[in-house]
Amino acid sequence: MEHTTLAHHLLLAGLLFALGLTGVLVRRNLLVVYMCLELMLAATTLAMVAFSRFAHKMDGAVFVFFVITVAAAEVAVGLALIVALYRRRGTIQSDALNLLRD
Amino acid sequence: MPDGLFTFFAALTLGAALLLVLSRNAVTSAMGMILALVGIAADFFLLDAYFLGVLQVLVYAGAVMVLFLFIIMLLDTDDAVGAYPWKTAALGLATFFLLGAGVLWLFHWSGAVSAAPAGATPPEFSANPAEFTTAAKSFGRLLYTKYLLPLEIAGFLLLVALVGVVSLSKDAPEGQA
Numbered sequence: 583m584e585h586t587t588l589a590h591h592l593l594l595a596g597l598l599f600a601l602g603l604t605g606v607l608v609r610r611n612l613l614v615v616y617m618c619l620e621l622m623l624a625a626t627t628l629a630m631v632a633f634s635r636f637a638h639k640m641d642g643a644v645f646v647f648f649v650i651t652v653a654a655a656e657v658a659v660g661l662a663l664i665v666a667l668y669r670r671r672g673t674i675q676s677d678a679l680n681l682l683r684d
Numbered sequence: 685m686p687d688g689l690f691t692f693f694a695a696l697t698l699g700a701a702l703l704l705v706l707s708r709n710a711v712t713s714a715m716g717m718i719l720a721l722v723g724i725a726a727d728f729f730l731l732d733a734y735f736l737g738v739l740q741v742l743v744y745a746g747a748v749m750v751l752f753l754f755i756i757m758l759l760d761t762d763d764a765v766g767a768y769p770w771k772t773a774a775l776g777l778a779t780f781f782l783l784g785a786g787v788l789w790l791f792h793w794s795g796a797v798s799a800a801p802a803g804a805t806p807p808e809f810s811a812n813p814a815e816f817t818t819a820a821k822s823f824g825r826l827l828y829t830k831y832l833l834p835l836e837i838a839g840f841l842l843l844v845a846l847v848g849v850v851s852l853s854k855d856a857p858e859g860q861a
Contacts, residue, residue, distance in 0.1 A: 585686055585687045585801075586690045586730070587686075587797075587798075587799050587800070587802075588797055588798065588799075588800075588802075589791045589792060589797040589799060590690060590694075591727065591731065592787075592797060593788065593791045593792060594697065594698070594727065596784075596786075596787030596788075597698060598697065598698065598701055598720070598724075599783070600779070600780050600784045601698070601701040601702065601705055601780065603779060603780075603783060604705055604776045604779050605705035607772075607775060607776055607779055608705070608772055608773070609705070610768075611710055613756055613759070613761065614704070614710055614713050617704060617713060617714065617717045617752060618704065618705060620744075621701055621717065621720060624720070624740075624744065625724075628724050628728075631727075631728055631736060634733070634816060635732060635733065635802060635806070635816060636800075636802050636803075637816075638803070638806070638816045639814060639815075640814055640815060640823075640826055643733055643735075644823060644826050644827065644831055646733075646736055647736065647823060648831075648834060650736075650739055650740065651838045651841075651842070652838065652841065653748070654743055654744075654747065654748055654842075655841055655842050655844075656845070657748045658849050659848050659849055661751055661755050662848070662849045664755065664759075665759070665853060666853065668759050668761075673761075674759060674761055675761075
């Protein structure tokens with residue numbers, strides 16, 4: 583731990599966020615897009631824990647606790663929406679969901 | 685230079701995230717996601733946030749990803765479509781490299797982040813509730829004093845999500861929203 587600085591953790595979090603955003607933009611399977619979105623959220627919690635640890639303050643860690651709680655609820659609702667979408671349209675490929683465009 | 689454990693878990697996390705983004709098979713993507721979340725949990729441990737690391741493995745890598753895998757199996761979706769158009773691939777590569785370069789510049793070369801070490805290992809428990817401590821009960825103390833209202837709102841939010849999921853997954857009659 584003595585050689586790992588705040589910058590290293592932030593670098594990891596930033597690169598994970600960049601990877602997640604790339605996936606959200608590029609992928610067409612809605613489930614994979616949703617997983618990439620979750621990866622972005624997890625990357626931000628990593629940055630928050632790093633700040634909390636290096637500032638010697640507990641508040642950031644408690645905030646991450648709430649983020650994990652909200653993320654669990656959000657995943658349940660999002661997956662229910664995707665299942666409902668699949669039931670109605672028979673696909674979850676984002677380029678096939680262009681009802682409003684035509 | 686970061687220490688060996690951090691380098692190992694950072695490489696593991698980034699590799700697993702790459703697997704998540706690049707794999708054509710949704711199940712392989714989910715496996716990459718689980719590995720990435722476990723890597724993030726390991727980083728929580730390296731940051732002395734043991735309780736959050738355990739929570740991350742239990743809630744995220746455990747419950748949430750099991751839910752994802754259930755839905756993937758249930759819907760049985762393959763990326764049946766062919767190769768990605770070059771525009772999409774170029775957009776993805778440009779996004780990643782621009783954002784990655786920005787992150788590298790901001791956190792590594794710009795000198796905006798102090799290079800000070802983390803300091804002494806945090807105590808397990810301390811009389812000062814605002815200080816970073818490792819014990820799970822220091823979370824409980826803050827949750828039931830300073831963050832009591834957010835805690836109750838989070839509980840209510842979970843209830844609302846539960847009701848919402850039940851109403852969303854009810855069988856809709858044919859041809860009706």
